[in-house]
Amino acid sequence: MKNILVPTDFSDQATYALDxxxxxxxxxxxxxxxxxxxxxxxxxxxxxxxxVTSPDAQDNLYFIQLIEAAKKKFDKMAAEGKYANIxxxxxxxxxxxxxxxxxxxAEHQVDLVVxxxxxxxxxxxxxxxxxxxxxxxxxxxxxxxxxxxVKTSDIKNIAFATNFRxxxxxxxxxxxxxxxLFDATVHMVSVNTPSNxxxxxxxxxxxxxxxxQHQLENYTMNVYNDDPEEDGIIYFAxxxxxxxxxxxxxxxxxxxRLLSGSIAEDVVNHAKRxxxxxxx
Numbered sequence: 001m002k003n004i005l006v007p008t009d010f011s012d013q014a015t016y017a018l019d020x021x022x023x024x025x026x027x028x029x030x031x032x033x034x035x036x037x038x039x040x041x042x043x044x045x046x047x048x049x050x051x052v053t054s055p056d057a058q059d060n061l062y063f064i065q066l067i068e069a070a071k072k073k074f075d076k077m078a079a080e081g082k083y084a085n086i087x088x089x090x091x092x093x094x095x096x097x098x099x100x101x102x103x104x105x106a107e108h109q110v111d112l113v114v115x116x117x118x119x120x121x122x123x124x125x126x127x128x129x130x131x132x133x134x135x136x137x138x139x140x141x142x143x144x145x146x147x148x149x150v151k152t153s154d155i156k157n158i159a160f161a162t163n164f165r166x167x168x169x170x171x172x173x174x175x176x177x178x179x180x181l182f183d184a185t186v187h188m189v190s191v192n193t194p195s196n197x198x199x200x201x202x203x204x205x206x207x208x209x210x211x212x213q214h215q216l217e218n219y220t221m222n223v224y225n226d227d228p229e230e231d232g233i234i235y236f237a238x239x240x241x242x243x244x245x246x247x248x249x250x251x252x253x254x255x256x257r258l259l260s261g262s263i264a265e266d267v268v269n270h271a272k273r274x275x276x277x278x279x280x
Contacts, residue, residue, distance in 0.1 A: 001028040001177070005110040007035045007101055007135075010073050013116030016146045018077075020274070021114040022086050023152035027181055030111070031087040034077070035104055036070045037097040038063055067092050097131045105141055113143045117268065133265055137249055142174050142278045145268045150243070155182045155274075159242035161189050161233040161267075164206040171248045171278050172214040178246070178276060179218070187240055189222040191232030230266040237273060245271055248280040 004021045008014040018034065025032050074090030077083060093100040104110060117132045136143050160175060162168065179186055188211070190203045200223045207221040222240075226232030237245050249264035268275045 001030045001111045001181070003108050003110045003112075004030050004032045005035060005101070005104055005108070005113045006032060007037070007097065007113070007115050007131075009036065010070075011116060013118055013147060015116075016149050017114045017116040017144075019082070020144070020146055020150055020152065021112075022083055022088075024112070024114070024181065025086040027152060031089065033104065033108060033110075034074060034088065034090045035100065036074075036090070036092050037100050038066045038070070038092060038094045039097065063094060067094070098134045101131070101135055102139070105139060110141050112141060113139055115143060115145055117145050117147055132268070136265055136268055136277050137262070137279070139279065142178070142276060145275045145277070147272060147274075150274055152182065155243040156184050157240065157242045158182070158184050158186050158244045158246050158276075159189060159233070159237040159240065160186050161191065161229075161236075161245065161247040162210075163190055164203070164210045166280070168210075168214070168248065168280070171280060172216070174278050175246055175276075176214075176216070182244075184218075184243070186216065186219040186246075187222055187236075187242060188216075188219055189224050189233070189236050191229045191236070192223060192225045193227040193229055193232070195227075196229075228266075230263045230270070233263070233267050234271050237271065242273065244274045244276055246276040246278075249277050250280055 001024070004025055006014070006018050006021045008018065018032070021032050024030065070092045071090070077090070078088055091104075101113070105113065113135060115132055115135060132145065136145065158179065175186065188207050190198075190207070192198060192203075203223045204221055210216075211219055211221075222236065224232045224236040226235060233245060233247065245267060247264055247267065264277045268277065
């Protein structure tokens with residue numbers, strides 16, 4: 001892992017995300033990029049080390065004040081001792097948050113997004129609108145959503161939910177890297193629902209073949225009965241006192257998303273613990 005992106009509005013949740021990202025950066029010698037987006041007309045940008053690039057924004061005192069305030073907050077963060085041992089860069093952009101997050105992921109080859117969310121009532125994310133939801137569903141790299149303070153040293157048990165069908169090669173590679181970073185145990189789980197029921201024997205066989213195929217180590221196999229599936233994932237994680245939930249998302253949009261549901265987004269929204277997602 002070389003580059004970690006932390007979108008921020010300087011809220012408590014964003015600070016929790018930064019603290020966790022800083023811990024990960026220390027473990028992997030990665031750079032952390034903080035991104036604050038001032039919502040305004042497209043085409044303007046500002047680097048915490050540079051200047052406003054859009055004449056329109058430069059002429060607007062309101063946006064200049066927002067940009068300068070963000071720059072001061074970045075400077076204050078950089079001066080804090082708890083971030084002294086990591087490479088930390090702050091950038092302010094002017095425009096649409098999700099567009100700038102996506103562009104940053106692509107241009108800087110981001111390996112992980114760590115983002116704060118209040119959750120519990122419709123993804124009250126740190127940016128106005130549905131940006132956390134969009135990042136979870138559409139980011140081209142893993143996304144780690146954080147609601148509460150958490151230390152990297154506390155993450156020792158990861159609840160990994162999957163139905164073990166389809167090609168999960170990229171997901172498992174990313175999950176294995178995460179597991180090694182935390183030196184954690186992965187607790188595989190399939191949630192049985194009345195509408196999609198399989199017996200334990202079927203799932204245990206599928207899990208064993210899945211683990212052997214992907215050369216998983218340090219794992220347990222579990223079947224959990226609940227409905228809907230997202231509740232089963234959350235309750236299983238609570239029952240085993242998991243420190244993190246991991247699952248894939250299909251990244252569907254529009255009517256496909258409405259028909260298939262949005263399990264990953266619902267888990268991100270309602271789970272109290274950090275949730276790691278990766279688009280299949």
